Amino acid sequence: MKEIPIFFTFDDNYAVPAAVAFYSLLNKAADNIFYEMFVLHSNITEENQRMLKNVVSKKGNGKLEFINTNNFLKNEWSKGNFEGHQNKNQFTAETILKCFGAKFFPQYDKIIYSDVDIVVTDDISELYELDLSDNYLAAVRGVFNKYLPNELSHFKPEHYEVLKDNYFAGGIWVLNLKKIRENNLEEKMIDIINDNTITKRWPDQDIMNIACANKVCYLPLNYISYPYLIDVIKEPDFVSDYSREELYDSIINPKIIHYAAGKPWHNNAKKAQIWFEIFDYLNLPETKIFKNLNTNKLQKKYKKYKFLFNIFIAVSIILVVVLLLVLILD
Numbered sequence: 001m002k003e004i005p006i007f008f009t010f011d012d013n014y015a016v017p018a019a020v021a022f023y024s025l026l027n028k029a030a031d032n033i034f035y036e037m038f039v040l041h042s043n044i045t046e047e048n049q050r051m052l053k054n055v056v057s058k059k060g061n062g063k064l065e066f067i068n069t070n071n072f073l074k075n076e077w078s079k080g081n082f083e084g085h086q087n088k089n090q091f092t093a094e095t096i097l098k099c100f101g102a103k104f105f106p107q108y109d110k111i112i113y114s115d116v117d118i119v120v121t122d123d124i125s126e127l128y129e130l131d132l133s134d135n136y137l138a139a140v141r142g143v144f145n146k147y148l149p150n151e152l153s154h155f156k157p158e159h160y161e162v163l164k165d166n167y168f169a170g171g172i173w174v175l176n177l178k179k180i181r182e183n184n185l186e187e188k189m190i191d192i193i194n195d196n197t198i199t200k201r202w203p204d205q206d207i208m209n210i211a212c213a214n215k216v217c218y219l220p221l222n223y224i225s226y227p228y229l230i231d232v233i234k235e236p237d238f239v240s241d242y243s244r245e246e247l248y249d250s251i252i253n254p255k256i257i258h259y260a261a262g263k264p265w266h267n268n269a270k271k272a273q274i275w276f277e278i279f280d281y282l283n284l285p286e287t288k289i290f291k292n293l294n295t296n297k298l299q300k301k302y303k304k305y306k307f308l309f310n311i312f313i314a315v316s317i318i319l320v321v322v323l324l325l326v327l328i329l330d
């Protein structure tokens with residue numbers, strides 16, 4: 001058995017997506033692989049912790065542990081220059097914890113980090129075998145860096161110059177904890193968090209990219225297979241550092257499907273079926289993060305009728321007043 005440590009960090013709202021992600025990871029693991037799984041968190045309920053442990057124990061090839069971070073960096077998060085504050089649904093204080101694996105996992109020299117808005121569609125244990133040499137991490141180069149105008153436009157010139165060809169995404173990392181400790185990189189990252197002259201649009205990614213510039217080992221795009229990429233690459237002005245072969249290979253042979261933009265539970269994601277198959281199998285509940293298409297439609301209908309009803313009431317009142325005036329003046 002080969003034991004592979006992997007950690008995740010999310011808040012209580014993401015317990016259900018995490019269940020799907022965990023099951024898919026264990027379900028696709030090769031026979032000789034055992035995952036030591038950890039969750040960094042500050043508010044996941046006992047009930048959800050039990051539910052997630054049950055999901056992990058289903059396959060018998062993983063163990064799950066919850067680590068309460070006791071609000072580590074919560075204060076820095078609330079005061080920091082994070083554009084993500086404007087979009088509380090997308091980013092929470094937990095987002096930046098993924099940069100701090102060295103602090104929370106002193107027992108390891110290397111660890112995998114993964115998002116939980118994913119479905120793992122292949123064995124990914126080879127990630128742990130990668131020779132990181134003296135790089136801080138392995139990550140996937142951003143596929144939209146050159147195409148989407150707001151991907152990197154927030155960087156100051158000195159950061160932009162360094163990162164424009166190298167900026168990596170945040171969905172999956174292999175962290176070289178030994179190297180990170182040796183060079184006190186976590187202190188440097190806290191300085192970046194506290195430096196309000198640096199705008200952090202993509203909180204975790206920006207911190208890590210600035211701190212790790214030029215010390216990165218790149219993974220194939222297959223580890224972040226974007227469901228919507230197939231549509232984007234057909235745009236006539238699409239540009240990317242990836243070749244056409246690499247782009248299509250990530251779509252045809254995904255290792256991890258990453259619902260980075262549209263989420264299956266918002267009913268607006270491509271390739272959502274594979275996610276819902278696992279969701280159904282695990283008998284998971286539709287929690288408050290779910291946006292049900294049917295109820296939304298009903299709500300829209302109700303709004304329309306409410307509008308008409310209000311007009312009807314207004315017109316009736318006017319008619320009654322006019323009628324009264326006519327009667328009085330008569």
Ligand SMILES: [Mn+2]
Pocket residue numbers: 115116117171258259260
């Ligand atoms: Mn994600």
